[in-house]
Amino acid sequence: MTDDTAAQAARTSVDPARGNLLFGSQPDVAGAAGYTDARPRMGFFTDTSVCIGCKACEVACKEWNAIPEDGLELTGMSYDNTQGLGADTWRHVAFIEQRKPLGGQEPGIGHEDVDVFAAAADLGTSPSSPGPGATVPEPGSVPAGAPTGAISPVAPDGRTELRWLMSSDVCKHCTHAACLDVCPTGSLFRTEFGTVVVQEDICNGCGYCVPACPYGVIDQRPDDGRAWKCTLCYDRLGTGMEPACAKACPTDSIQFGPVDELRERAATRVERLRAAGVTDARLYGEDPQDGVGGDGAFFLLLDQPEVYGLPPDPVVTTRDLPAMWRHAAAAAASLAAMAVVSFVRRAR
């Protein structure tokens, strides 16, 4: 793959404009992978505060990608009978029941002066975001008077002391994707959209990628051991369509678009929620400085990541490779030196 050769060539030196290739910030993932005509990096912003738990994303994903049904088990984990991402589950909606009020903000905060008819008149008039089939309006292009392209906070009255979190998980399409780095066949590659895709006709089932993923996303099918995961609907992106899950999402909880723009939108949204009193609202995976260099698919959560079954501080498993090689080299050098010394001594 071009990815491998380009990446290996680039690994020898770090170009400050392109960022680090194994960890840390990387503003141009596709470019770093060797694409000279890279498209804007595309990804998902999954806003769990408006997820209604319908699982349409799971079904749309399975339908489009022809993923097999993988077990009829009543788990007892609330309404989550899918359990987690795997070779046969590329979107997974988690359901978390908590004895906890959601935030304590006033319902409908800040809407008193909204002219709903003016807002309704503009419905559907705002242009879609740039990029193939982006689903949500650009920030600033929302109907006059309506909140920033966003849905108001999931607002409790603080009375029932019960909340039900729902969140649609997916492959994170990491800036520094360890699965890709460890793949010996080139089955896993970086696309021109900056996403990470596994090719079923090349994968040899070695399984190196499985422990490499810091999120536990990629997985092998038991039949022939080949690895599978979300492709961010690479086949749809190529023809200007948005991914199946985003298309099916009725509340725009799953938003698809250029990652830069999604990050902006996410920042606005989390600020709004916090201002409305949802102090638990936080972004997960959007930070380019985090352990994987930021995710191409990131989330707005309403609780600690662990609550949703997400690792709190994921680190790309290849981050320490240079250090490991340095240590190994040092060790080899010391061994060699010791050997030399021993010969020198024996000679005496």
Add this chain to the structure above:
Amino acid sequence: MEAKARGAKVIHVDPRFTRTSAQADVHVPLRAGSDIAFLGGIINHVLSNDKYFRDYVVAYTNGPVVLREDFRDTEDLDGVFSGLDPDTRTYDNSSWQYAGTEMQAASGQRDQEYDQRPGGGSVSEAARGEAHGAGGADVGEGRPERDETLTHPRCVFQVLKRHYARYTPEMVESVCGVPPDLFRQVCELVTENSGRDRTTAFAYAVGWTQHTVGVQYIRAACVLQLLLGNIGRPGGGILALRGHASIQGSTDISTLFNLLPGYIPMRHAHQEQGLDAFVRDEAAHKGYWGNMRSYLVSLLKAYWGEAATDENDFCFDYLPRLTGSHSTYETVMAQLEGTCKGYFLMGENPAVGSANGKMQRLGMANLDWLVVRDFSLIESATWWKDGPEIETGELRTEDIRTEVFFLPAAAHTEKDGTFTNTQRLLQWHHRAVDPPGEARSDLWFTYHLGRIIRQKLAASTDPMDRPVLDLTWDYPTKGEQAEPDAEAVLAEINGHDAEGDPLASYEQLRGDGSTSCGCWIYCGVYADGVNQAARRKPGGQQNWVANEWGWAWPANRRILYNRASADPDGRPWSERKALVWWDADKGEWTGHDIADFKKDKPPDHRPPEGATGPAALSGTDPFIMQADGKAWLYVPSGLTDGPLPTHYEPQDSPFPNLLHARQRNPVRQLLPPHPANRYQPSGDEAGAEVFPYVATTCRLTEHHTAGGMSRWLPYLAELQPEFFCEVSPELAAERGLRHTGWATIVSARAVIEARVMVTDRVPPLRVHGRVLHQVALPYHWGPNGYSTGDAANELLHLSLDPNSHIQETKAFAVDIRPGRRPRGPAAVELVRAYRARAGVDERTGTEP
């Protein structure tokens, strides 16, 4: 979520904390079956705190109308209205009328004996409660007495005040289990958001309809919405969230036994009526129902074309006639009696989806033939070889003589047609792929069945066959499968004039046979020969009402009765809520929506003395389908069970009725006694403690109704793979139920088993001063398919709403215990033992 984004506050009232509750601003858990007490409490709050929209109530409702002196309310008679005949379980509604009007006695020869046949119900009323659902009930001749100060002690407004005076927050707490402060919060949110500048909408689903007082649940919401001025205005209304795609369409074009297309009532067998007498008796004299003859004659022309002439009453005599109520449950009884010998099930799975599955199967086992058209081999197609009664030994396959035909059906993506949603919006869908194999559309099946029957009868000279032979049955077909052209059907429904040109509005319909129209309310859907339902103009290219997306009946008006969005002088109640208004310069109604009113009738128009039909409506009568042009806080006629909603307990309830001595709806429809359909003792009756928990059936997002469209699909089945019941941790502790273990649930009818889901989402409530646990049962499962389980509806009885004949699946009483249910004959024995312990016999729960 879109409304929330624009500032709407969402209140969710449901016994369970659902995915909807998770997104709502306020969740109000209440006891299933207590909603009239809850809504009545809000009505009382509105009335006693003067929160009602006075100008609206005075101008547009029957609040000022004075009632007759002999009317007695449930408050006067401890739970019944005047006119109850306990023997026939019916009301004579003559005392419910307005003072100053005389109800015209229905003419024609009534078969009184038939009327009083036990179980048959009244012929006249059985079918009319629902037939007049669209507002066709007459209010009689004369000018009703009015008191616009709303102070006359017998005016509707004062009667209403007295009727709901005891529905206090304390009563709501005791009956519904809703704490007073939470209840007050709901009252304040609703009233603060109603008035000139703001409107509140109610959305309900079958949680409101499936009760022995289901129609009165909706009526209670009507009363509240009218008091608050929330009908006919943007952002207001009462929205029925339908359980299936195009349920609205199936009542518009009438799959119901008692209606012809467009809510024209079906005629009765035991009345000798010609066309003229029928129209005289059934049509209201004022309002648009006054034109019923035009609608009916045009329908007859659509049915019988050339054969329908003035001389033969336009073939009025060809119409089938009712001999009483023929709802789905009476049909089951007729199957058991042996009078109903054949049964078509088209996309319906009564062995799972209807109440009391055993009664359904026993009925089907007594048929000569059964035709099932569905996607897969649903339970209603295979009960004869693997149904629950085969397992218990109650039925043996070799004894069943029913001949069962299974015909594969096409899905909506495999055929052209329309969906009509709850807003009366028709949207055309196009065939995306051909149906596989031998699967065919319902249209294909019905058309070719009719074609073949007509072929077989072609040589017949029997007058009985004339209605079939004279039918216009000439739809063009296309393709290899000879699929009839759905647009040709739509064009026939729309109607045409004498020259064959498509009609544009029901105002063009004539009663002289010069027009033809298959459903008067749909007239205009094919205006100019264009399929208006297929319009897809994006929202950005039109105003916010979006009149050019699809087509809404009537006449593409998006908000019904929208004349009420303007004040009596024709000005919007507020600029913020402007929808349609009178433009005095142009002399017409104008606005964002198409006015649901005669375009050039000025607000100050007063009809001349003796005017009838639409001409009798004044410029301030927005409710143009109502016989008096007003919205009804109080219903003088058209309902079988009372003019005002009153709280009654469900048929099977662990609680006594705190409001009245009358436990249950006195005129609820009970079917003739049958050993498989016993009712339970309730409240203080001995044996009620045997079934101490309230159960309610419910749905899951992942499955569709009785499962025929979802349990066979692996991608949906894996999301909710097994039947389960939801119980609180407290109930689990009380009964030793283990999370993900098994529970056995028992009623006087059946025993089923379910996996246990212990969750805080079904909270225990404090009702009548004691803790109540509720059990939620999703009803999607049955023994067939990819994902299987017992059917929740096995537990149900057949006690029906007397207006709509719907079953009470949303509130009943059960016992629950740990472990799996017994198999074979032991299952039958367990239910029998429960019945014996509760002292159940054929009289239990049958008092009026």
